[in-house]
Amino acid sequence: MAKDTDFMTKIKPTWCVGCGNFGIWTALRQALAELSLEPHQVVMSFDIGCCGNGANWHRVYGFHSLHGRPLPVAYAVKLANHDLKVIAISGDGGGYGEGGNHFIHTCRGNIDITYIIHNNHRYSLTTGQASPTTGHGEKTKSTPDGLIEYPFNGLQVAITLGATFVAQGYSDEVVHLKELFKKAISHPGFSLVDVLQPCVIFNGKDVREQYRAKVYKLEESNYQPNDKAVAYAKAGETEKLPIGVLYQESRPTYEQQLPQLAKQTLVKQEVKKVEISELLKEFK
């Protein structure tokens, strides 16, 4: 059985000391090990950004995609081989900005993949511009006079568009996050885990203080994640930040609805010449 260290390559992370990404990385590889998965059974599709650089130290079948484009790659990997555990990794910028269209439409189909958003409210790798989740009025490298837009709420969008597992996490709550990842990965269907992630360089100096004051665990209340309207409201909370499963439902996955995949995975089908005489009849 794999240990969490089996999910680490020999490459040393390039993240800044204190980056929230370390917590997410730890929680994720521990989750994979505790789910009794082996590295070769897992595919991770990465965005471009600080989170995406993690492609180099996650030891799985990794695909370091283009900015905003991990989801369609992950989607098709799952369709090609639905025996694999497929996880897509983005930041708030790639996930909700560049890749927004893919996010919106992937929620609709309930393909069984897990989407983990490293949400630090900035484009950090490009040195600090505003992202879709940056707060209204914030002064950043690209919005020195204050951001005019209001933030994109990925949790609410996911609930609205039919995602069947929607959760918010916090990178410093590693044990809680690990359990969240285990649930998300085991959930049959599209799972979104948006993880609040302090960026020690481009968030305010008091970012962790703020999170400590606001973050609270849903499991410690009587919260039931079975009501869309309640979940939608919960996901909109800003004075306090709820972490845990906001919404979950059971629905057939996309690939379960493809008769082509009922007998075996697509990749197991032998690639050989296929008779086309039946198909030719309509052209005669």
Added chain:
Amino acid sequence: MKNDKNTKNNPVFTWKIGGIAGGGQQVAGLIFTKACVHGGLYTFDSSEYPSRIRGGLVTYRVSIGQEPVNSIYQKNQLLIALTREAFEYCLADVAAEGVILYDSDEFEIKADEANGKKIYPLPLEKLAKEAGIKSIASNIIITGACTALLDYDLEILNEVIKETFAGKGEEVVAMNLTAAKFGYDYAKKNLDADKFPYKLKAQGKNDQSIVVTANDTICLAAVACGCKFFSAYPMTPASSILQILAGWALKTDMVVKHPEDEISAMHMAIGAAYAGVRSMTCTSGGGFALMNEGLSLAGITETPLVIIESQRPGPATGLPTWTEQGDLAYVVNSGHGEFLRVVLAPGDPTEAFYLTTQAFNLAEKYQIPVFVLVDKYISEGHESIVEPDLAKFEINRGKLLTEADLAKITDYQRYQITADGVSPRAIPGQAGGVHLVNSDEHDEFGFTIEGFTPEIRNQMAKKRAAKLAGILADLPKPELFGPAIAKLTLVGWGSVKGPVLEALKSLTDVNYLHLAAPWPLDSATMKVAVKGAKKLVSIENNQTAQLANLLQQATGISVDQRLTKYNGAQFFPEEIVELVGKL
């Protein structure tokens, strides 16, 4: 054809019908075409239609011959005009001795308006009422009338009608058979059928028994050679590929996905290929523009991929439903950065079939993107062809590792440096093959490198480029049609092939060099190919003579003259004969 015409000078009979969108001309036209093919004749069709769903002007024309017809001809011997607009637009192309049938219930043609051509009135609304059929079937009345006028076998037409409407129930079949018979009887009785100047004669069965477009044969090829994943976003003139494969998905166990945009379609095709499945996408120029970054991703990750690009006139939205060969240079140079790709350009549906099977082999053998570049003219035009022969192609998946292979390897390197540039490929799920596929420049393991190790960057770039030698050896060679020695050699690619081959039937001392693989071009191969040419003239359906430029750039070979056409239509054989005459 008129039986007393010299088949060398006037080998084909061209039938054209013009009406409104939604009027059923294409259905009726295809039925008429298939009736010709069932009688052993050869056909090539082409539709003109606007970017709208109802109304406007739509034409269907088919050139019919007693020997294989490679192109549509410009001049029509029989025009059927269902609207005034159709009559006015189509009149100029009626041949010198051509005739016109028209819907006399819809509009009137005055005696002096028809350029002296004989006109035959067909009161379609009245006839439909008399026959007791719905007006949607009036076009079938026309096919019946034409059958009578041309003295063709009504039984053959009926056979096709039954097959065409079989899926719609007995009532629909009966209605259409009634329509055909009605039109047939009416024409025999009222339109002086015996004195009609043209006849079509069935000549038994021949081996060209299927009527297909290049899009159809691309789909057939994809199925035949084991493509299992297809993702695409609709765009004219590539959309029928998505629709056909979607319709066949359950029968062929293929996963067909229509996602939110072309960027997704491209990345899905890449994802499926990465996961070890033969994978394809299709689009037109504008959709391909959105796929460029993805193409670059396929290049650096060395992911096998087949991309069907069916061209239409650009730039931007351009002429969505018309034809041009305007994207060759674009496709050759597309995707930022430097990486190899192959561009195959079939000239007809038969070539499209075999080149598509080759595309998958090249993609997997060399782990590169491969284009099959077609255009509206052959993507949507039907040609009667011989059924594809599965024995005539092979399946080659290149260096795919098994788990047994991987068990013998420690520290597997996805991008191992090899002499031929191709690294053995593991796929997700295989034990012992874990690796990183990376859009960043990377080392042999796939890990990101920076510019601080420029020697690794050089190594990787050289490895990827080293594939060229193998690719060039595997590409289809230029093919010469016509006399081995000629005063004039035309050189072209893709769909100009058909019109040129037809033109050659009326030309002497001219041959045609066809490039089915316009990229990459090999200097040595091309120099041999053009060795005998006394005068070399390029012929391309674009404005800037893109192949001529590529030829010059890659091999130093210059053409003596460039023939171009970019008005939204393909070349016609008659036009080529005229142009050659002026050279």
